[in-house]
Amino acid sequence: VVPVMQPVQKEQKDLQSCKSIISELEVHEDAWPFLLPVNTRQFPTYKKIIKKPMDLSAIKKKLDDNLYKTREEYCEDLRLMFNNCETFNEDDSPVGKAGHNLRSFFETKWNEHFPPT
Numbered sequence: 420v421v422p423v424m425q426p427v428q429k430e431q432k433d434l435q436s437c438k439s440i441i442s443e444l445e446v447h448e449d450a451w452p453f454l455l456p457v458n459t460r461q462f463p464t465y466k467k468i469i470k471k472p473m474d475l476s477a478i479k480k481k482l483d484d485n486l487y488k489t490r491e492e493y494c495e496d497l498r499l500m501f502n503n504c505e506t507f508n509e510d511d512s513p514v515g516k517a518g519h520n521l522r523s524f525f526e527t528k529w530n531e532h533f534p535p536t
């Protein structure tokens with residue numbers, strides 16, 4: 420009989436996976452544009468164009484502060500971060516290329532931890 424995981428254990432496993440994935444993203448060679456918030460005082464255009472800034476340090480802090488109710492909320496913030504990058508950067512720019520590479524790495528890790536049924 421396949422043991423049914425209690426909801427609490429399921430949440431804990433999901434949290435461990437989310438922490439593991441962001442730790443791998445943080446040390447990825449293409450993470451450099453995403454490690455810290457974009458300096459919106461240095462780049463006022465960014466503040467005007469990107470309504471919801473997001474970066475890896477903010478996501479890590481939300482994880483550590485238990486602010487994600489589900490793994491889907493966490494995934495949403497990562498996709499927001501990558502979509503912001505595509506909005507603001509040309510695909511063939513250094514930051515744009517890093518964004519596409521890191522997004523691909525993330526989606527692969529996501530599917531490893533949470534295989535689509």
Ligand SMILES: CO[C@H](O)CCc1ccc(O)cc1
Pocket residue numbers: 452453457462465503504507508514
């Ligand atoms: C996640 O990285 C940001 O999209 C970088 C935004 C940016 C790129 C080039 C600049 O000269 C200024 C800001």
